[in-house]
Amino acid sequence: MIERAPRGPSSLPIHLALLVCAAIVLAPVVWTVAAGFRTQISLLMGDLTFTPIWSNFQEVLFSKTSDFLLNYRNSIIVGALSTALCVTVATLAAFSLNRTPWRRWVVQAFLAWTLVFHMIPPVALASAWFTMAHSVGLENTFAGLILAHATLNLPMAIWLMSVFVREVPKELEEAAIVDGASTPVLLRHVILPLIAPGLAATAILTFVFSWNEFAVALTLSMKQTATVPVAIAKYAQDFEIQYTQMAASAALAMLPALLVLLVAQRFIVKGLTQGAVK
Amino acid sequence: MTSVRTTEVRAVRGAHRRDVIEGADQRLWQWLTFAPALAMMLALSILPLANLFVTSFQDVAWVEGQPVRSWAGLTHYRALFDDELFGAGITNTVLFAFGAVTGQMVIGFALAVLCSKIGRGRVFYRAIFILPILIPGIVIGAIWKLMLNYDFGLANKLLGFVGIMPHDWLGSAETALLSVIIVDIWHWTPFCFLLFLAGVESLPQDVFEAAKIDGAGAWQELRYITLPLMIPTIIVTSAFRLILAFKVFDEVYLLTSGGPGTATEVISFTLYQRFFTEDKAGYGSAMSVAVIFLVSMLLVVALSARRRSEAAQ
Numbered sequence: 297m298i299e300r301a302p303r304g305p306s307s308l309p310i311h312l313a314l315l316v317c318a319a320i321v322l323a324p325v326v327w328t329v330a331a332g333f334r335t336q337i338s339l340l341m342g343d344l345t346f347t348p349i350w351s352n353f354q355e356v357l358f359s360k361t362s363d364f365l366l367n368y369r370n371s372i373i374v375g376a377l378s379t380a381l382c383v384t385v386a387t388l389a390a391f392s393l394n395r396t397p398w399r400r401w402v403v404q405a406f407l408a409w410t411l412v413f414h415m416i417p418p419v420a421l422a423s424a425w426f427t428m429a430h431s432v433g434l435e436n437t438f439a440g441l442i443l444a445h446a447t448l449n450l451p452m453a454i455w456l457m458s459v460f461v462r463e464v465p466k467e468l469e470e471a472a473i474v475d476g477a478s479t480p481v482l483l484r485h486v487i488l489p490l491i492a493p494g495l496a497a498t499a500i501l502t503f504v505f506s507w508n509e510f511a512v513a514l515t516l517s518m519k520q521t522a523t524v525p526v527a528i529a530k531y532a533q534d535f536e537i538q539y540t541q542m543a544a545s546a547a548l549a550m551l552p553a554l555l556v557l558l559v560a561q562r563f564i565v566k567g568l569t570q571g572a573v574k
Numbered sequence: 575m576t577s578v579r580t581t582e583v584r585a586v587r588g589a590h591r592r593d594v595i596e597g598a599d600q601r602l603w604q605w606l607t608f609a610p611a612l613a614m615m616l617a618l619s620i621l622p623l624a625n626l627f628v629t630s631f632q633d634v635a636w637v638e639g640q641p642v643r644s645w646a647g648l649t650h651y652r653a654l655f656d657d658e659l660f661g662a663g664i665t666n667t668v669l670f671a672f673g674a675v676t677g678q679m680v681i682g683f684a685l686a687v688l689c690s691k692i693g694r695g696r697v698f699y700r701a702i703f704i705l706p707i708l709i710p711g712i713v714i715g716a717i718w719k720l721m722l723n724y725d726f727g728l729a730n731k732l733l734g735f736v737g738i739m740p741h742d743w744l745g746s747a748e749t750a751l752l753s754v755i756i757v758d759i760w761h762w763t764p765f766c767f768l769l770f771l772a773g774v775e776s777l778p779q780d781v782f783e784a785a786k787i788d789g790a791g792a793w794q795e796l797r798y799i800t801l802p803l804m805i806p807t808i809i810v811t812s813a814f815r816l817i818l819a820f821k822v823f824d825e826v827y828l829l830t831s832g833g834p835g836t837a838t839e840v841i842s843f844t845l846y847q848r849f850f851t852e853d854k855a856g857y858g859s860a861m862s863v864a865v866i867f868l869v870s871m872l873l874v875v876a877l878s879a880r881r882r883s884e885a886a887q
Contacts, residue, residue, distance in 0.1 A: 314689060328716070328720055389611035393608065416821075419846045428625065479600060511827075525711075525824070542720070543720060550710075557701065
């Protein structure tokens with residue numbers, strides 16, 4: 297082995313550069329969370345030190361005029377159900393497209409269409425979705441929004457799951473078929489255990505994207521079904537913006553992201569990088 | 575002789591076919607596993623697009639909660655050409671997308687190369703850099719609305735320390751689009767960094783060792799080895815980012831709502847206003863069809879460019 301250190305730059309300046317960037321990433325987040333613990337006056341005065349207070353969070357979560365807990369519940373319902381639907385459909389489709397004898401043009405036409413669909417601004421579709429939901433009586437229900445979110449995330453989920461399904465050795469599959477396994481048995485007992493980590497990565501990303509989605513949620517939901525991003529947008533658009541409450545609600549909206557980051561960082565890296573590198 | 579060979583071929587083919595199909599059961603499951611995805615895409619993408627296309631030739635009025643449609647012919651499409659907001663929306667979206675994605679590519683690549691040189695701490699930096707990717711776009715908007723506030727924002731405060739006068743970043747036409755671009759760079763550079771780091775880590779190490787033996791410096795290594803080998807990852811990442819950048823909505827909605835004037839008017843926001851603020855479903859649909867047409871053109875150009883670059887290799 298040839299020693300790396302003498303030729304490459306010493307790692308101290310690299311660490312310094314990366315630390316500065318990490319600070320740039322973290323500072324706005326930390327400063328905003330801190331703003332959630334300040335009084336409006338203390339924020340406007342711009343003092344760097346302050347005595348933390350809970351009243352903003354209390355106001356956001358428990359005041360009679362705020363629906364934030366309801367919004368939080370709505371986001372969880374929509375996120376969980378649309379994720380379950382999306383990854384189930386995507387996993388089956390990934391299996392079908394990669395491991396059953398479809399003609400090439402069928403697979404390519406379908407994948408090309410998912411790509412075009414992924415490029416269309418959701419706002420362009422939102423109006424048509426709204427009209428469709430209206431005509432079948434699904435407006436102001438979770439069903440419409442859940443279907444919309446599942447469909448929006450379907451292209452990405454299919455591409456990711458295709459990568460993971462292709463990684464399953466074909467020999468294993470053939471052995472199972474020779475042993476007389478039917479397709480459901482093959483899916484459940486051979487493929488599913490092997491793609492489980494990939495499935496987890498895809499599900500986490502799908503949930504996060506549904507949690508974050510704003511444009512469609514804004515147009516397909518009413519007061520009772522509004523999700524967290526819709527609620528936060530309301531804070532920012534009030535005639536007299538309650539900056540500290542907006543900061544507090546923003547901090548609360550970031551909780552799932554932080555949780556996912558702490559618990560499942562490995563899966564996110566896998567999910568985000570898999571598609572591009574392979 | 576020939577007939578023997580044909581039967582052999584036929585036998586091999588027959589066995590092969592049996593392998594592939596394995597009876598009607600598999601045929602059924604081939605369809606069953608694909609049907610849900612196909613049904614969802616048909617019902618929720620093809621159908622609404624057909625709906626949009628038809629609506630683009632109509633005027634829609636809502637009477638007592640029911641849509642009443644009347645024929646409008648090509649008037650909406652003709653009106654598109656005179657719509658200054660639509661023109662501004664396209665210009666701003668293109669400026670935004672290329673400005674933001676270029677920034678993200680350059681900074682993300684530099685950070686990934688730097689990070690790949692260090693032995694310890696990669697996991698630590700990666701954990702921090704993932705954070706902005708997971709935060710809702712609307713929260714990013716809220717964060718930066720606070721950060722860039724004229725009176726108390728951290729940005730003006732920090733700039734004050736180095737002697738720069740406070741500036742109304744989002745409120746003045748010259749800096750509004752730039753500010754939104756900077757926010758987007760903050761939001762998505764970590765994503766590019768993550769993909770580039772994974773790409774750099776998966777490069778074959780022997781090439782770098784050979785280059786070192788030949789006496790290549792750090793700069794030459796970057797210029798003649800890392801960069802060329804990373805081109806596929808760079809193409810994929812920038813395509814992915816460009817697609818998302820063309821759809822930008824959340825941050826603009828919260829930060830500037832398209833203003834001041836038309837300084838940050840982007841396509842998604844123009845569409846939103848036509849449909850939901852002004853309630854012009856027919857005209858909005860025509861605009862959507864035009865946008866989708868432009869997007870497909872972009873895709874055709876991108877795919878043919880990729881095919882050409884693949885053929886060249």
